[in-house]
Amino acid sequence: MKIALLGYGRMGKTIEKLATDRGHQIVKTIDQDDDYDFNGADVAIDFSIPDAAVNNISACLEAGIPVVSGTTGWLDHYDEMVSLCENKKGAFIYASNFSVGVNIFFELNKQLAQMMKNLQEYDVSMTEVHHIHKLDAPSGTAITLAEGILDHSDKKDWVLDEKETGKLTITAKREGEVPGTHIINYRSEVDEITIEHKAHSRNGFALGAIIAAEWLKDKTGVYSMKDVLGL
């Protein structure tokens, strides 16, 4: 498979290594200020920055190239990208987290939230920990997890680094080079339940994005990692 990478930072470089090991070819890397020349790519993978994701995804869809995006922090424009993909009869997958483990964790989180729904004595909260270079907070993964909890809760919204009645607190910590840790805690006076996903490196995110690109290459439509993994 011929791959164009949009964003050649930590994730772009990790994907380059794993994709090459899997027998794929990186035919183009497009970083800040580079032209949208896809050099015959079959598929594009975008891990760039929040301000660039919409232009990057749009350029791929306009050029008829299936696009996998893992960039976080741009989701106010998600519906526009879905419409563009449909208009162009293109192919598009966004996931806040491409790792298989986190996608299992998303399902576990929803099941636990469903079970805790009527247990008013427990208060739920979330903590995410990432490296100090991360531009957005909370993480995209934390927002997806929060949505999974709010669907089964009396709480109406999430709030970052604050406590507000009726809202789910997400605490975002930035420490060293942590690849990504997400912790959900249900606490009562007598006990607590905690579930945690801890990434040991970026390889899980990168491999998931490559698997998504392999799956998307010959399709049209808008998909999620749930579709790719059959969850």
Ligand SMILES: NC(=O)C1=CN([C@@H]2O[C@H](COP(=O)(O)OP(=O)(O)OC[C@H]3O[C@@H](n4cnc5c(N)ncnc54)[C@H](O)[C@@H]3O)[C@@H](O)[C@H]2O)C=CC1
């Ligand atoms: N969905 C997932 O599984 C994961 C998502 N991410 C997200 O991916 C994004 C990238 O993460 P990292 O690689 O760690 O960041 P990074 O900062 O190492 O790399 C971003 C790259 O994008 C480049 N860039 C800036 N403007 C650009 C433009 N207009 N077009 C193309 N490239 C441009 C930067 O120069 C940089 O090389 C972040 O939004 C992060 O939250 C990170 C890991 C996993």
Ligand SMILES: O=C(O)C1=N[C@H](C(=O)O)C[C@H](O)C1
């Ligand atoms: O910026 C990162 O590094 C990560 N970003 C994603 C997010 O915002 O959820 C996924 C992962 O946690 C690493």
